Amino acid sequence: MTRHTAPSRRTVAKSALLGAAAVLLGPSVARAAEGTAALGLPAPTGPHRVGIRTFALTDTSRDDPWQPGAREVMISVLYPARxxxxxxxxxxxxxxxxxxxxxxxxxxxPGLPAAGVDWGAVLTHGHVNAPPLPGRRPVLLYTPGGGDSRTLGTTLAEDLASHGRVVVLVDHPGDAGLVELPSGIRWTVLRGDPDPATFRTMIDTRVGDLRFVLDRLGDLPLAPLMDRDRIGVYGHSAGGTAAVHLLASDDRVTAGVDLEGYLDLDPDLVAGLDRPLLMLRTDGFESADRLVRSWEGVPARRVLLTDANHWIFSDYAHLVPQLQAAGLVTAGTRAALVGAGDTAAATALVRGGVRAFFDHRLRASAPPARPRRAPQ
Structure with a gap:
């Protein structure tokens, strides 16, 4: 596999498109030439305010597949705040x-604004280092789409946390579009759609990252909040693929959600899945035929979102329509990203469906533990 050194900002901006595997990390405030259109994320719907803490973790037992050195990950932990x-x-x-x-x-x-956007001004609804509300709560891991930052999943994660869950957003450096590590900014190595070998490395690395994070949960300052007998995982696109692979191979995880991720990488592993799985997809996804074929025979509940497209499961569902209203993107760009339908209604469906699924599958009275499978 070709290794890429970290390019400069100008080089990356003028290079070939990162393609479907690398997407926008999350805009915030768009300022048009005449006037300002303030963009924001919808508030969580639960009864609790949300705290957030960020941690850098280093796995000295693994080499990074994308560059020399030990594997590093960034995580953000969202939780109900006191x-x-x-x-x-x-x-x-x-x-x-x-x-x-x-x-x-x-x-x-292409089609997103080349100027006039302050990408750093959007505020989440997570309050930095807010004191946690006491109590042990189910833990949900989130792995984003290929090339995405963990922050692109903020809206769904905040909603889950506001309803009493601890949500761990996991970044995958080298795969993520860009992520700030303690050593500085790390860019993606992806250029265009990943070939089979690259995709295999992506998923294997993501699953390794998720297992490492599970290993380290007990060492975090927020560990007293986490009921590690009730763990779920969810992911978007390549993150959905990784989430199902983790669910099928690690007995610490009880239930999972796949937000439009292919399941044809390890068909035998997926076919043997014996844990609850929810799968959501859109009718606008350009690779829908392959996706549906890869889901055949997988025991899971399926949900179809109509008049929607692939990035409806991310924060684009809220930001892109606002950019369109400000005259900064076209209707075609909106349709290609999130679809032409009612994004607020789609968000409510995704939020409610994912929350209800985990509420049902991660009840306080968990089933008896089964013997753990050896990590693969």
Whole structure:
């Protein structure tokens, strides 16, 4: 596999498109030439305010497949907060990520604005370092789409946390479009659609990252909040593929959700899945035929979103329509990303469906533990 060194901001902005595997990390405030259109994320629907803490973790037992050195991951942990008074809301992108992404956006998705957007001004509804509400709660891991940052899944994660869950957003450096590590910004190595060998490396690395995070949950300052007998996993696109592979191979995970991710990488592993799985897809996804074929025979509940497209499962569902309303993207760009339908209704369906699934499958009275499978 070809290894890529980290390119400069200008080089990446002018390079070949990252393609379907690398997408926008999450815009915030769009400023048109005449006037300002403020963009935001919808508030969580649950009874609890949300706290957020971010951690950098290093797995010294694994080499990074994309560059020399030990494997590093970034995670954000969202949780119900006891109070948020005096604790600021977190931005969706760090200042350094936002500065770099300003050049990357139009190369990632043609049709997104090449200027006039402040990518760093959007605020999430997570309050940095807010004290947690006491109690042990189910844990949900999130793995984003190929080339995505973990922050692109903020809206769904905040909603789950506001309803009493601990949600761990996992970044996959080298695969993620860009991510700020303690050592600095790390760019994606992806160029265009990944070939089979690259996709295999992506999924294997993501599953390894998720297992490593599970191993480290007990070491985090927020460990007392986490009921590690009730763990679920969900992911979008390549993250959906990784989520199902983790579910099928690690007995620490009880239930999973696949948000439009292929399941044809390891058909025998997936065919043997014996745990609850929810699968959601859109009618606008350009690779729907392959997706449906890859889902054949998989024991799971299936949900179809109509008048929607692939990125409806991410924060694009909210940001792209606002960019369109501000005159900064066309109707065609919107349709290609999230579809032409009612994105608010789709968001409510996704939020409610995922939440109800995990509420049902991660009840307090968990089933008896089965013997653990050896990690593969």
């Amino acid at each position: 109070t948020v008074r005096g604790f600021p809301r977190a931005p969706q992108l760090t200042p350094a990520e936002a500065r770099e992404f300003a050049d990357l956006a139009p190369a990632v998705h």
